[in-house]
Amino acid sequence: MILVVSCVKRDFNTGKGTIIAKGNVAIIPLPVELIKGQGYFIIDKHTIVSVENDEQLHIATNFFKKFDNIWSQIPEIAIGKTNANIVFRTDSLLENEAYELIVEADNILLKSASGAGFFYAMESLGQLMSVSFDSEKKQSNTNWAIPVVTIKDKPTFGWRGYMLDVSRHFFDKEEVKNVIDFMAEVKLNRFHWHLSDDNGWRIEIKKYPKLTDVGAWRVNQNAKDENTSNWWGRPAQNEGDLATYGGFYTQEDIKEIIAYAKERYIEIIAEIDIPGHSLAALAAYPEISCAKGPFYVGTGGVNKNNTYCPGKEVTFEFVEGVLGEVMDLFPFEYVHIGGDECNKEAWKVDEYCQQRMKEENLADEHELQSYFIKRVEKIINAHDKKMIGWDEILEGGLAPNATVMSWRGEKGGIAAARQGHDVIMTPSKYCYLDLKQGDDDIEPNLGYAYTFLKDTYNYKIISDSLTTEQGKHVLGIQGNLWTESITNWNQLTYMTFPRLYAVAENGWTNQKLKDWNSFTMRLLNQFKRLDAKGERYATSAYNVRI
Ligand code: TNX
Numbered sequence: 001m002i003l004v005v006s007c008v009k010r011d012f013n014t015g016k017g018t019i020i021a022k023g024n025v026a027i028i029p030l031p032v033e034l035i036k037g038q039g040y041f042i043i044d045k046h047t048i049v050s051v052e053n054d055e056q057l058h059i060a061t062n063f064f065k066k067f068d069n070i071w072s073q074i075p076e077i078a079i080g081k082t083n084a085n086i087v088f089r090t091d092s093l094l095e096n097e098a099y100e101l102i103v104e105a106d107n108i109l110l111k112s113a114s115g116a117g118f119f120y121a122m123e124s125l126g127q128l129m130s131v132s133f134d135s136e137k138k139q140s141n142t143n144w145a146i147p148v149v150t151i152k153d154k155p156t157f158g159w160r161g162y163m164l165d166v167s168r169h170f171f172d173k174e175e176v177k178n179v180i181d182f183m184a185e186v187k188l189n190r191f192h193w194h195l196s197d198d199n200g201w202r203i204e205i206k207k208y209p210k211l212t213d214v215g216a217w218r219v220n221q222n223a224k225d226e227n228t229s230n231w232w233g234r235p236a237q238n239e240g241d242l243a244t245y246g247g248f249y250t251q252e253d254i255k256e257i258i259a260y261a262k263e264r265y266i267e268i269i270a271e272i273d274i275p276g277h278s279l280a281a282l283a284a285y286p287e288i289s290c291a292k293g294p295f296y297v298g299t300g301g302v303n304k305n306n307t308y309c310p311g312k313e314v315t316f317e318f319v320e321g322v323l324g325e326v327m328d329l330f331p332f333e334y335v336h337i338g339g340d341e342c343n344k345e346a347w348k349v350d351e352y353c354q355q356r357m358k359e360e361n362l363a364d365e366h367e368l369q370s371y372f373i374k375r376v377e378k379i380i381n382a383h384d385k386k387m388i389g390w391d392e393i394l395e396g397g398l399a400p401n402a403t404v405m406s407w408r409g410e411k412g413g414i415a416a417a418r419q420g421h422d423v424i425m426t427p428s429k430y431c432y433l434d435l436k437q438g439d440d441d442i443e444p445n446l447g448y449a450y451t452f453l454k455d456t457y458n459y460k461i462i463s464d465s466l467t468t469e470q471g472k473h474v475l476g477i478q479g480n481l482w483t484e485s486i487t488n489w490n491q492l493t494y495m496t497f498p499r500l501y502a503v504a505e506n507g508w509t510n511q512k513l514k515d516w517n518s519f520t521m522r523l524l525n526q527f528k529r530l531d532a533k534g535e536r537y538a539t540s541a542y543n544v545r546i
Helices: 054-065 115-128 173-185 251-262 279-284 313-329 345-349 351-360 365-382 411-418 453-458 489-496 499-508 516-533
Strands: 006-009 019-022 033-043 048-051 076-079 086-090 099-103 108-112 142-153 159-165 190-194 217-219 244-246 267-274 334-338 386-390 403-406 423-425 474-481
Touching: 048 054, 054 076, 054 086, 054 115, 099 115, 108 115, 115 142, 115 173, 159 173, 159 499, 173 190, 173 251, 173 489, 190 474, 251 267, 251 313, 267 313, 313 334, 313 365, 334 365, 345 351, 345 365, 351 365, 365 386, 403 411, 411 423, 453 499, 453 516, 474 489, 474 499, 489 499, 499 516
Parallel strands: 019 142, 048 076, 048 086, 086 108, 159 190, 159 474, 190 267, 267 334, 334 386, 386 403, 403 423, 423 474
Antiparallel strands: 006 019, 033 142, 099 108, 099 142, 217 244
16 A cells, blocks of 8 residues: 655646646545555546536535635536546445545546445545645645545444544534535544533524523633532633633534535534433523523533423423424434433422322332433434434333443444444443543643544454444444533634544445555644644544554
8 A cells, every 4th residue: 555645747648837746545434345455546626526416516616626726727627528537427326425536547437326326436535635635824836746545345334433522622623514524525424413412502492592692601600610510621811711601503604514514525513411411401401401490501510400390390391392493304214302411309309300200100219210211212213213312221211212322341332233323332432532532731631531533443343242233223332522521613623633434434345455554654744634634633642552
């Protein structure tokens, strides 16, 4: 495998002084089949792209649009061109998301049965191009040399996800789009958006305006917390730091982001975390809690009174109102309702909860939680959507159609798959991108564990303890970025890369083909791409335990 990227300045027969930016073969995630040939295909001002329909036109146009800043010779792209040298051709025999990319010295052929497959073929093509394609520098006379190669590729898992917590720290619309871009580059297809938690409610709900008027903002306690266990990491530096901290997305923002993700073949799964992790909602609407309040949007640490009251009908009305708008907004078939780490102390003494437990014949608070989640699932199913929850929803009995996200190790996922429920594996030891990865000096630190790159890479998504039939319930893998200790974009990318690449390759590449040594070599190319874009990433994760 060639790993040297070079920009060779020389005369080339299409023009004097033209720069040839030579790419190399170092694709992440590793394709199923890749045969390298001799020579290069040159993309230059004579290149013509032929597509078959509007969707392909869109894919090709968007791909070359990325060059706008750096290249003035974008190829002509049109439907049904006869004299083209980059050709899109539908092959309905290929599986969903599969593609073939055949680069020869004088033409490139892309085959797929779906828009997603063509999109992935183009993303692979992008990785075959020189890193200078990612740089901001204007190179109007650059021609691009794509190595001759034949790729036949398809994903192993249908769910290849990344979760971003925007509650603990807020990331704005442009940052979210950037996240979606870096997911797309490595063929991830599920963006899990953690939109509510104790520390901020981030989605406009028209029926409940206080959720964002009140729930999206918190006092910035940086100054106070400076010498204590400070989740938020940054001491007050100037007057502005004492103002409120927060932000939210309007429904219009969300539509824009959904459309942006759709163009990149990424589905968005919205999470409204209930019945625990709900301080921000309670600050806005205390009547849905067992305790009296008042409540304040959390500023770090754990507040035990952060739970909805499943004894009161008004709680279900609220949940239905909120989820109704969420489901109308997000086209994806799944909605995530959290269900994790719900503190049930208040339920034990609340008269409404006690009454409910009597009426419904519920033995304990776990069954009360299960009652709550099952009612919520009915609301979701009535909208023809499916519910996902963290693995705590197993406690007290799973809701009939629930999908489980296994985070407290693999146990929950294994148990749910054995019960015939679909699962997504995201065990913290392998998939938590907020956990430390090696370098004690410079990493943000939640303080309780590590997630090493090599472990993320080698993690076996379908446990050996499942039968083949049970294993089919494992939909895939997801990397989660919780943001208690991640306050800004640089920290976000630093904790995300390169572990996200390990998640991506693990989810895409056949278990038997995965190869740690090859992965770490190919990673160097990704680091160069990140360098070209000026993005931070952790080399500690790379160095530790190679
Ligand atoms: C557990 S994972 C949580 C999150 C925290 C995370 C920190 C899960 C469902 N709950 O609320 O942010 O640990 O690693």
